[in-house]
Amino acid sequence: MSLLLAFDDERALAERLAQATSLPLVFVARHRFPDGETRLRLPPALPAHTVLLRGLQQPNEKLTELMLAAAGARELGAQRLTLVSPYLAYMRQDMAFTPGEVVSQRHVGRSLAGWFDAVITVDPHLHRVATMDEVVPGRCGIALSAAPLLGAWIAEHAPGALLLGPDEESLQWARAAAAAGGLDHAVCRKLRHADHEVEVELPGLELRGRAVVLLDDVASTGRTLVEAARGALARGAATVDVAVTHALLVGDALEQLRAAGVREVWSTDSVPHPSNVVSIAPMLARALSSSERPSAAR
């Protein structure tokens, strides 16, 4: 018998996952001391297989919690620990872009491999690294994609739309979503100058009168999508909507998207946000059950 542990700020997805897996769900009790330290309380006796759901949006404090939760869970009886982290932070820093930069992906991945036996995530920003097994060396790493789910949603709510990935790295998601929804797709080219300063060059397609849906793995400041939306509307697109797996949408991102003329913002429930319309819980449940089979195909 396994158990699903979760944190109450991810209650909605935790409850959907518990229902989809039929696992008993227990929330980790968390206290934050005035000086910033955290105390966690887990059930005093854990089953041999314990699953922990923890997305890594706003990751720094959560990484400390993960370290404590994993170590505590082992002491309390968990022999096999699976982390379900729908949004896995620190995946974008996958090389030293300037000399001396720390390659966060490598080190966060190695830490997770030290704490967990298996890591399941959704649309991690893998670009120069091909698989999740490489991110968590020696452990079972599973990368799922919500792009087909978003493609099906878009086909229903913006029939005939052109899916436009805002940069070349988004091709993998645009292609998969387009295949699932029977839609056309293309990608832009992006040049990032700073956190909030991005240039997006649109592909040379006719956009006049078309419904365009911008599709990406993650929206953080939203500036990538803002520039792509402005460009598409300037080229005569009839409507521009946005679909992302991970709606981080920090700061004024949503207001900026609206100001740029974006009509709807759709996301999965990987990160709790008012734009959540597609649940990844059934897909996570299937992956959890296949990861328990000895020769799980991934």
Ligand code: R5P
């Ligand atoms: C990176 O290439 C990702 O796929 C996203 O395009 C990027 O992280 C979005 O960041 P922001 O919303 O801050 O422009």
